[in-house]
Amino acid sequence: MTQQHSAKVSPIKQWSPIWVVPVAAVLIGLWMLYNHYQQQGALLTLYTSDAEGIVAGKTQIKSRSVDVGQVVSVELSDDLKQVIVKARMKPAITALLNADSQFWVVKPQVGRGGITGLNTLLSGVYIELQPGDSEEPQLQHQLLDTPPVAPADAPGIRVQLSTAESGGLAVGDPVLYRGYEVGTVEQSEFDLSARRTLYRLYIREPFDVLVSENVRFWLSSGFSVDLSAEGLQVDVGSATTLLSGGVSFDVMQGWQPGRAIKDGTEFQLFPNKQSIQDGLYSEFVEYLLFFDESVRGLKAGAPVEYRGVRVGTVTRVPFFFAVDKPFEISQQQGIPILIRIEVGRLYENLTLAQLRVELDKAVARGMHGTLKTGNLLTGALYIDLDINQDPNIDTSQQTQRLVLSQSAGYAMLPTARSGLSNIEQKVLMALDKINNLPVEQLLVQSERTMQSTEAMMQNANKMIAQLEAFIGSAQMQQLPAQLQQSLQDLQRMLAGLSPGAPAYDRLNGNLQTLDQVLRELQPVLQTLNQQSNALIFDASTATDPEPKRAKP
Structure with missing residues (x-):
C-alpha cells in the first residue's frame, strides 16, 4: 500500500514587484x-x-x-x-x-x-x-420668461406702484420726469387677493434723487383728448409715449420736494394728472340737489362752480339713496344729484367747520344751483351756484325735498330752472296763448277785410281807367301844342323889349325925360316943404344964420 504525505506550504516573506501596477x-x-x-x-x-x-x-x-x-x-x-x-x-x-x-x-x-x-x-x-x-x-x-430690465445691483432705486385699473403699462415702458426718460417699468403682476395691479419701476442713478415721499405717479398716454364741461384739453406726450405709453412722476405745482425714500416704497398710480389734482381735495361738504328737468350731459366729475369759480365736484348722477320708490320720487321731486363743496378749492386756512357755517349762511341768503351748458359740442353740463332771489325756484316742493335729504343723511340745496328751461317754458306759454286765440273770428274778419280790399282795388282800377281815358282825349293831346304856341308868343314879345329895339329906345327916352322933370321939381318941393303957402305968397328969402361970438 502506497504511503501518502501532505505538502508543506511556506508563506512568501517579500512583496512581488507586479503588485505595484494595480495599486x-x-x-x-x-x-x-x-x-x-x-x-x-x-x-x-x-x-x-x-x-x-x-x-x-x-x-x-x-x-x-x-x-x-x-x-x-x-x-x-x-x-x-x-x-x-x-x-x-x-x-x-x-x-x-x-x-x-x-x-x-x-x-x-x-x-x-x-x-x-x-x-x-x-x-x-x-x-x-x-x-x-x-x-x-x-x-x-x-x-x-423675459430678461430683466436692469441688473439687481444696478445703481438707482426701485419703487412699487399700485392701481385698481387694469392695463396701461407693460414691462419695458419708460418712466418719465417732465418728459425726460429716467427709468423703466421692470415688472408687472396682478394681485388676486387685493384685486390690484402692481408694477415695479427702476429709476437709474442720478435721477433717483428726484423720487421723494410726496411725488405722484400717473399714466402718460401718447395722445389724449378730453372734451368735457371744462373745455377741450389735448395732452401730447413724447415720441416714446406716442408709440408705447409710459408712466410719469413729479411733485405737484406749489409743493416742495419731500424727504428721500427707501428702496421698494409703494405709491399709488393715478390714471392721469388731472385725477391727482382732484384727489387732493379730501375734505368737503356734501349736498343733495333735486332737478325737475333733464340732466342728460351731467356726469360724475363735472365741476360745481360759483359765479365762474370752481368750488366742488359732482359725485353721483343720479344718486338713488335707500328709498322705497326711487322712480316715483324722481317723477315727483326731481332727479337727485349728489355734489360736494371742497375746502381745498377755496381760500387758504379754511377749516371744514368754517366752511359748513359759511355755506349755511349762503343757503339762508338764497344760494341755489342751476344746470348750465359747459360745452356746446358735447352737451356736457355743470352745476352753477348763485345767490339771488330767483323767481324760478319752486318753493312748493322744498319741504318734501328737505325731508328726503335729511332721511338720506345729507343737507339739501335748493335748485332753479336753467335759462334754457325758462326759454322753453316761455315758448310753451306763448304757444298756449296762440292756441287760445279766436282764430275763427280772426279768419272771418280777415275774409271780410279781403273782400273790402278787393272792392277798393276794383274802384281804383276804374279810376285809373278813367284817368287814362282823360289823358288820351283829343283836348289833352292838343294841350302841349297850344302851350308851345303861347310860349312862342311870349318869346316874341320879350324880344321886342330887348336893347336895340324901337320900343326899348322909346321907353329909355321917356325914362330920361321923367328923370329930368323930377330934378327940376326938386327945388320947388323943397320950398313947399319949408313954406307951404309959397305958391300963393312970395317966399321970403331967409338969411343964413351967423355964429355968435363967445363971451370973454
Missing part, C-alpha cells in the same frame, strides 16, 4: 475621480414652464458672453406641471449663485426695444446668468 492604477483612478468632481462645480436647478430650445449636453449657460456652465438634463417634474433643468456650473462660478441671481433664455425676439438675440439663430439658444448682490447662496432658481 498605482487604483490611486490614479481615485485621484482622477476626485479631481473630476472638484472641477465640476455646483449643480444648478432651474424651473420653467416651457423648455423650448433647451437641449441637454448642448445648451450653454453664459454670463457676459462667457461660458460658465452647461445643461446636463431636462426633464418633467413629478407632478408634470413644470420642467426641471439641471446644469453643471464651473467651480469659479459658485460665488455668483446667490438669492438675487437671475436666469433667462436668450432667443430671437422682436420687442419695443428692437430685435434681440439674432446671434442665436446659428448657435442656438442659451441661458443668460445675471449675478445678484446677495450673500446667501442658492442653487435653485426660476427661469424667467
